Amino acid sequence: MSIMEPDLHKLKINDPFLGQYQQLVRNVVIPYQWDALNDRIAEAEPSHAITNFRIAAGLEHGEFYGMVFQDSDVAKWLEAVAWSLCQKPDPELEKTADDVIDLVAAAQCDDGYLNTYFTVKAPGERWTNLAECHELYCAGHMIEAGVAYFQGTGKRALLDVVCKLADHIDSVFGAGENQLHGYPGHPEIELALMRLYDVTQESRYLTLVKYFVEERGAQPHFYDIEYEKRGKTSHWHNYGPAWMVKDKAYSQAHQPLTEQQTAIGHAVRFVYLMTGVAHLARLSNDESKRQDCLRLWNNMVQRQLYITGGIGSQSSGEAFSSDYDLPNDTVYAESCASIGLMMFARRMLEMEADSQYADVMERALYNTVLGGMALDGKHFFYVNPLEVHPKTLAFNHIYDHVKPVRQRWFGCACCPPNIARVLTSLGHYIYTARTDALFINLYVGNSAAVPVGDNELQLRISGNYPWQEQVKIDITSPVKVEHTLALRLPDWCADPQVVLNGEAVTGDVRQGYCYLTRCWQEGDSITLTLPMPVRRLYGNPQVRQQAGKVALQRGPLVYCLEEADNGAALHNLSLPADSAFRVFEGKGLFSHKILIQAEGFVQRVLKVESQPLWQYDRAPTTREAQTLTFIPWFSWANRGEGEMRIWVDEV
Amino acid sequence: MSIMEPDLHKLKINDPFLGQYQQLVRNVVIPYQWDALNDRIAEAEPSHAITNFRIAAGLEHGEFYGMVFQDSDVAKWLEAVAWSLCQKPDPELEKTADDVIDLVAAAQCDDGYLNTYFTVKAPGERWTNLAECHELYCAGHMIEAGVAYFQGTGKRALLDVVCKLADHIDSVFGAGENQLHGYPGHPEIELALMRLYDVTQESRYLTLVKYFVEERGAQPHFYDIEYEKRGKTSHWHNYGPAWMVKDKAYSQAHQPLTEQQTAIGHAVRFVYLMTGVAHLARLSNDESKRQDCLRLWNNMVQRQLYITGGIGSQSSGEAFSSDYDLPNDTVYAESCASIGLMMFARRMLEMEADSQYADVMERALYNTVLGGMALDGKHFFYVNPLEVHPKTLAFNHIYDHVKPVRQRWFGCACCPPNIARVLTSLGHYIYTARTDALFINLYVGNSAAVPVGDNELQLRISGNYPWQEQVKIDITSPVKVEHTLALRLPDWCADPQVVLNGEAVTGDVRQGYCYLTRCWQEGDSITLTLPMPVRRLYGNPQVRQQAGKVALQRGPLVYCLEEADNGAALHNLSLPADSAFRVFEGKGLFSHKILIQAEGFVQRVLKVESQPLWQYDRAPTTREAQTLTFIPWFSWANRGEGEMRIWVDEV
Incomplete structure (x- = not known):
């Protein structure tokens, strides 16, 4: 049994609700963020991200500006563009993106290294501070962008750049005597290399992920070793000197994954890491890692998840706190963390075919992820509280991180482009296309074509979800296709009804999916009624x-x-x-x-x-x-x- | 109309409840804290406070250790000893205290300056950092100790030391061309100099208080001027460089007192300042300052006071937050702040004769102040939450300041000796002895003799407050004395009953006091019944x-x-x-x-x-x-x- 990632060219979202969000991303968010990356928005905090690349490429003189992970904003924007082009070709936008990709390529060093912060500001300090400096995180995002741009446009330019980058990283890290026995402070490259492996089938990438995951938390601790080696310098000081080195649980690096019992530390790091681990576990048939995923997912969802699909109960470290501690007003619940939760859930679904993962994914999407962006597409929440009392915020430090209204941009701008890329790639979350069945996880209106053996199953989902109770699934394949459809029965729905070609069916219900196996043909129609009482x-x-x-x-x-x-x-x-x-x-x-x-x-x-x-x-x-x-x-x-x-x- | 501070030699507490606390302070707390000041308690954080004085006095070589305000712990201990000796002579304890006073005198510089931190560690930096470095605060506490030790023992040694210190300060600060136009970052000296004025009637001390209060918040700002002058060095960094200089509201120095509308900033600083201001307002008949007191008291009590008599809703800056923001679990409510609240209330009572001040004073005393010390007298709370969930505390930073059980001592040990000195000087809070009436504010069991003209009114309060409803007030004067007794009718009591010599009386009730004027004589007896339904x-x-x-x-x-x-x-x-x-x-x-x-x-x-x-x-x-x-x-x-x-x- 294997998974085929849906080709987003063949998956057109036409949902009355989320379709409008996609349109908003295309028409407003992507151009707006392009302006932001180029510092053309007067009221927003400066980004300088494109200029950093120009300086690194030698096209401009100047200083690096911004966060050590500023590059990732460009990568996420490129990824959003890639998925957007699948939905709607836009030659002008594609040209802009191609130019950015040329710029990224020009900023890449001959050996494959790519990071404007180190190239411009600290060329001698490459790979000396994994714990704090996000080099592998930025690489991960660029790899994701390279994969997406290849999938979205068929163009290999950025894919070649990131393969060269990944190869370089593969040469630097590993068990070899002359290699660094390290791993990222901020996980991201794991999930990115798994995507690169999916596209390239280059086994070294999968092996490198395995190395990063298994080395994590080993003693003597890599963060301490590199800290000593670089003379105890530290990049972040907000919680005291070298706190990111010392507080290893913040990076989920305090112990090997196999020993971890709870979702802990920086919430985004946690779900990014686990997204990669779940992907790796499935593709390497690693039962031990699968158990790690199940155990940590369960702790997170049963004891540390907000009703809104938010995670991270505290602002300090943007982190989980402890079991059943879910304050509504001082919560962090970063938008990016809920996006990462969707990604983790997606990979769990590919491994488990259990609707509980889709239930959480849907909860995160329709609540915190959508809530992270204003209805105008130009204002964003980084923090997503469940209760706000604006008059109090400025006067009590426990609310220092909370904003009562969405902001135009952020000095740390991880969330806005992340929302853009997840909304443009919704197709990856709607379906899990396995060889044995097509799982329908989300009832987002779309038409799709999914390969089944040598054939293709074509179908259309329509309705007015999440407002109305009826969802229609029409088969539109011109030729008959024998296959199984697995319809998610949402956890929030007490009494779902499935009608196939006018007849009520009970189907074969397992782990929250209703399985319907049939020789499908054009005209077959399923009506799913999901009663929505309050x-x-x-x-x-x-x-x-x-x-x-x-x-x-x-x-x-x-x-x-x-x-x-x-x-x-x-x-x-x-x-x-x-x-x-x-x-x-x-x-x-x-x-x-x-x-x-x-x-x-x-x-x-x-x-x-x-x-x-x-x-x-x-x-x-x-x-x-x-x-x-x-x-x-x-x-x-x-x-x-x-x-x-x-x-x-x-x- | 004037106030006579009760002579604590003539005021013996024999309350079944608070009397035991006084006994605990005498038998356990004072010896325990003496050990702490001398670093003889193994499990407690070191103090080094006595050693600092020995080093400053040239009796020992070594380094200063501890907080910049470490001296104040010794002063507060001396004050507790002074009041304790009034209640129960103890030659051995008095000898120990006399030795400490000799040591303090030896540590005083020839010009009157007294502060071990600066004398030992930074002799060239005297008076260069008023905003941050607590020199006047420490002086204030030592002045209070000098006054108390004089009142408690009749010995002038420490009083002479602190007069010399006050004279030195008076020479350094003022409007003169060669004087510093400054005032303390941490108010305390204002209330202390008022007490010194009470004892010495030296008008310069009152004038100096007036200067400190009126100069506060003036522009250009003294904190900025001294900051520039000393080359922008900063003593405290926990909220960023020179935050104490920049965040002037923290020290109630952001604007002149007359312009302040709310209780703001560090709660202890606020109530200490206002204690001195209220005392000054009364003795200088300053209606403007009286209005400042009323306005700020009302804001604090009506909008920022906890039911427990705690103040300071947030840990950041140990500070007030904003009107009606009273979180129960993240509150600070420092023990010292409630002690300061009692002191402020006492001075308001002396000015206003309105029982609302006694109501708040009682609430603070019987709840937060008593709660600040364990029943064993050896463990203390610095922070006094209204709700604690111990399992969560270590994992969510909003609870970083909260301890689930009382601690043995603190690196910043302001609270334990403060509790000791307030419990040994309860007599100052029980009565307000005015020329026109003797106000009974608290129904603590005691026998007292209060001057009335050339006579003395002797009385005894007995009962089992706060557990039982009946309080008895017996007149024990051997000679008849015409006077007015003003009995506080507590705000918590809906239906108080006053019986005088067996007959119910209604008395003349104004602003929460029942006034009884009479020619009192031995055998007169008042029974006050204060029904205590839940x-x-x-x-x-x-x-x-x-x-x-x-x-x-x-x-x-x-x-x-x-x-x-x-x-x-x-x-x-x-x-x-x-x-x-x-x-x-x-x-x-x-x-x-x-x-x-x-x-x-x-x-x-x-x-x-x-x-x-x-x-x-x-x-x-x-x-x-x-x-x-x-x-x-x-x-x-x-x-x-x-x-x-x-x-x-x-x-």
Whole structure:
């Protein structure tokens, strides 16, 4: 059994909802980010990323500017462009990207090394600070871009660059006497080399991933060795000197992966690492690594995942904290971490065919990932809280990382281009195309053609997900194809119904997928009905931040209260356990979106003018009826600054 | 109308409850802290404070060690000893203290300067870094000790030292051309000089306080001027270079006091400053400064005070945050801040004769201040949270400052000796002895003699406060004395009853005091009955961290749930709005203490073994009856590590 990555040329998204997001990425986000990379956006923090490449290529004189990982923003933009070109050819954009690729190639050193920070700023310090300096991380992103651009355009220029880069890295790292026994401080190259292996079938790349993964956390510790060797210099100081070297759990390098029991450290690093490990485990049939994936996935999802698909409960280290510690207001939940979670889930799905991975992937996509970008495509969240009280943010340091509205760009700009590349490559997440079955993970409207043996199964998914309950799957293959379709039955749906050519079928349901095997032909049609009553969700009783509270979900969407609809002091609102819900389509910003209303209560202050001096008097409030309006959480903060909260007191 | 500070020799505490605390301070805390100051406690962080004085005095060679304000620990210990000697003579202890005073005198420079850090470590840098280096703060504490030791023992040695020190400071600071136009980064000397003025009637000291207060926040800013002058060196780096210079609100120096609208910055600094300002405002009849005190007191108490009498909502800067932002678990609420709050309240009482100040003073004393020390007198809290979940603390940086159990000593050891000196000088808080009336603020058992004109009013307060409702006040003067007694009617008491010689009286009640004027004589007896039903307290509706929750208070004591009585996961407990309370005396650690029980609920997990993978399932719990046991919050964490919470969901 093997997996065939869907060819995104043959997978056209026409979803009324996410299709618009893709359009937004094409029309707004990609041009906007191109401007940002070239420092043409007045109100945004400077990027300098393209200029760095020009300086490294010798085309311009100047100083490197930006983060040590500034190159990766260019790589992610190129990847977004690559996937976007699959959806819609755009010669002008392709020309721009080709020029960037020429520039990247020109910035590559003769030996294959490619990194503008070190080339321009510290040429003598190559590979001396793996723990802190993101060289392999940047390489990983460029490799991903090279693979994507090859897949998206058929052009090999960047693929050749990154193969040369990967070959160089392969020569530098390994068990050999003259090689570095190191591995990245920020994992990323593992998942990238696996993609490069997929495309090139060059076994050295897979072997190198295995080396990086298995060397990780070995003693004596590589981070300490290189730290001593370079004279104890340190690149990052925000938590004290060399903290990134010392706090090895931050990089998931405190112990070998086989010994790790919990999702720990920097959340993005964790899911990036595990994405590569899961890919490697499947392709190398490595049961031990598969167990590592299952164990760490379970810890993360069962004990450290937010209802929004967010991970990373704390700002310090942008990291996981501990089991069942899920603060709503001080949470980090970086947009990139939820993107990485989707990537990890995708690789788990390819290994396991268990819908729980798709459930989490969908939750991350429709909530935190979409929420990371404003509806205008020009403003972004890095941090995605579940509760915000804007008036307080500036005055209490526990909220230093929280912004009440999306920002135009960031000094550390990892998230915006990451959102762009994941939204343009949705096709990779919709299906898992295995030789034995085509798994449909997400009900995003699209038409696709997937190879089945020597044939091709063509199909079309349509509907108005996630707003409406019916999804239609039409087979459009001109010739008959014998194959199995595996339809995901979402965890949020209590009573899914499958109708095939007008007849209800139960199918063969295993691990959350309904398997339908048949000789498919044009005209075959499946109607999947996924009833979407408003669900009341309750926290795991171990999670103290959710005790006594309820959250609403409809379909895959988590809902929230916003000040714009419900007034300030949202904490004084409560929802009776027996309130009925009204769902209706919103207006303006919320047109084509479903909102929810319910009758609730508000605690009102009695006689404000005579409010007692001492603030803790006997019940200075009275409970009055108030209609509560809930909006899809991903769309919050599109109407200016205001309070927001997901978890509401249930009374 | 003037105030006479009670002579603590004539004020003997014999309270069954706080008397034991005083005994603990005498028998355990003072000797223990003496050992600590001399580095004889193995498990505690080193102090080196006495050695610093020996080195400064030239009696020993060595290096200064410790905080720049290490001297103040010795001063606070001396002050605690002084007050303790009033209560119970102890020749051996007095000899030890006299030796310390000789040592302090020997460490004083010829010109009056006294500070071991600068004398030993940086003699050329005297008065070059007021913003950061605590010279005036240390001077203030030593002045307080000098005043106290004089009042407590009649000995002038330390008083002479500190007068010489104050005179030196008076020569260095002021409006003169060759004087420094500066003021302390950490206020303290203001309140100390006011006490020195009380004792010496030297008007220069009062004038100097006025200078320090009025110069504060003036432009161009003194902190900037001295920063430039010393070549931009900085002593503290924890929040970035020279942050203490830059963040002037931290020291309440961002603007003149008259312009400040909110309690802001480092909480201890704020209340220390305001203690001095209130004292100055009264003695100089300065209506503008009185208004400053009223305005800032009101902001603090109405919008930034915890139910426990704690202040300082955040660990960053040990500081206030903003109006109505009162997190229970990430709060700082330093023990010293509540001691400073008592001091500020005392000075407000002397100015205003309004019981609201005594209400806050009592709340701080019986909750946070007592809670700052373990029942064994050997362990201390620096930070006093209202909710603790120990398992989480080590893994989420928002809890970095929180300890689940009291510690033996601290590298920054301001709190333990501060608790000792306030508990030994309780007499200063019990009464406000004005010429027109004797105000009884606290119902601590004691016998006292207070001058009234040429006579003396002798009285005895007895009872078993705060556990029992009846307080008896017996007049014991052998001769008749015409005077007014003003009995505080606590804010927590809905229905206080006053019986004078067997007859109910209503008295003349103004601003929370019941005034009784009479020619008092031996045998006169007042019985004050303060009914102590368990009260349910509710947060101000602006405070989101208390929404939907209730806290219990009986008398002045705030209660809490602890894991030891109620099991783990306290967040799953709730208290019905109509539950009845049982009060009863506890056992063991809680003997002589009143505990509270009520029938409540616990959310129990249904079928733990089959708990769903996905943590947010539909109501995975059931609500079962459970008896809730509440203990006085000040006595929490005396049974090892466990969860604690004050605010409980009300259902």
